[in-house]
Amino acid sequence: MSNVESPVSVPVPEELIQAALRAAQARGVAVGDVSMQAIAHEAGISRSTLLRRLGGGRQALDEAVRAAGVDPAGQKPVRERAIAAGAALISSRGLSAVSLERVAADAGCSVHSLYAAFGGRDEMLLAVFERYSPILDVEAVLAGERTDLRSTVREIYSHMAAAFSREPRVLPAVFAELLARPHDDSVRPLVQHYLPRMFASVSRWLAAEIEAGRIRELPPLPLTQQLISPLVLHVLLRPTTEQLPDVPVPPLDEVCDTFADAFLRAVAR
Structure with missing residues (x-):
C-alpha cells in the first residue's frame, strides 16, 4: 500500500484568485503562464507569502481559478463555452433538450460552474438568445x-x-x-x-x-x-x-x- 499522501486542498482567498486573473489579463496570457512573482506583485504581497497562503505551490490556485470558470491553461471561459454548447444543442435537438447537465458535459465544465456563470438554466438560455x-x-x-x-x-x-x-x-x-x-x-x-x-x-x-x-x-x-x-x-x-x-x-x-x-x-x- 502506498505511503504517499494525496495533496491537501487549500482554500484560496478570493483576492488571490482575482489577482491571478488580473495579472493574466494585463499580460494577455493564460493564468497558468503567469509567474508566481507576477501574481504576488498584483496581490501586493511577497512571493514567499503567496506560496505560504497557497500551501507551498500553485496547484490550489489553479484549482480555484478553474472553479471560478476560467481554465488556467487558456481555455475559453465557462460562459463562452456554455453559450456555444447551448446554441449547438438548441440547433440540433431543440430547446427541450437543453439542460444544465447536458451543457456542462458538452462545454467540459461542471454544473456548479454554470450556476456561478449564469445563475440558472433560464438565464443561460437568455444569454444564448441574446448572442444568436x-x-x-x-x-x-x-x-x-x-x-x-x-x-x-x-x-x-x-x-x-x-x-x-x-x-x-x-x-x-x-x-x-x-x-x-x-x-x-x-x-x-x-x-x-x-x-x-x-x-x-x-x-x-x-x-x-x-x-x-x-x-x-x-x-x-x-x-x-x-x-x-x-x-x-x-x-x-x-x-x-x-x-x-x-x-x-x-x-x-x-x-x-x-x-x-x-x-x-x-x-x-
Whole structure:
C-alpha cells in the first residue's frame, strides 16, 4: 500500500484568485503562464507569502481559478463555452433538450460552474438568445441616429436575415418550438423575457414614427407583426423553397429590399 499522501486542498482567498486573473489579463496570457512573482506583485504581497497562503505551490490556485470558470491553461471561459454548447444543442435537438447537465458535459465544465456563470438554466438560455438573435443589433440601430424610415427598416431586415441564417441555427429552432409548443416550460424564458424586450424596443420606435407623422396610426401588435413576419416566414421556409424545382429564390439582400418597400407601401404616410 502506498505511503504517499494525496495533496491537501487549500482554500484560496478570493483576492488571490482575482489577482491571478488580473495579472493574466494585463499580460494577455493564460493564468497558468503567469509567474508566481507576477501574481504576488498584483496581490501586493511577497512571493514567499503567496506560496505560504497557497500551501507551498500553485496547484490550489489553479484549482480555484478553474472553479471560478476560467481554465488556467487558456481555455475559453465557462460562459463562452456554455453559450456555444447551448446554441449547438438548441440547433440540433431543440430547446427541450437543453439542460444544465447536458451543457456542462458538452462545454467540459461542471454544473456548479454554470450556476456561478449564469445563475440558472433560464438565464443561460437568455444569454444564448441574446448572442444568436438580432436583438442587440436591432436595439443599436434604433438607439442610433437614423436617417430615413426606409434605411432603418432595411437595416433591421439585414440584421434579422443574418441572425436567422447564422450557424448554429438557433433562431429557426427556437421559432419552431414556439410555434409547436407555445405553452411548454422550455419556451418560458423567451415568452417572459426575450419577446417582450424585442417587442418593446420595436414598438417604441414605431410609436415615435407615428408621432412624427411618417407611419399611419395602427395598433402596436399588428404593426410590429407587419414589420417582422414576412421576413421571418421567408427565412424559416427558405431552406425548403430552395429545394423546389423551377422556383427561383432571390438573394437575401434582394428579399430584404422587397419586404422593406412592401412595409413602407403598407404603413407609410
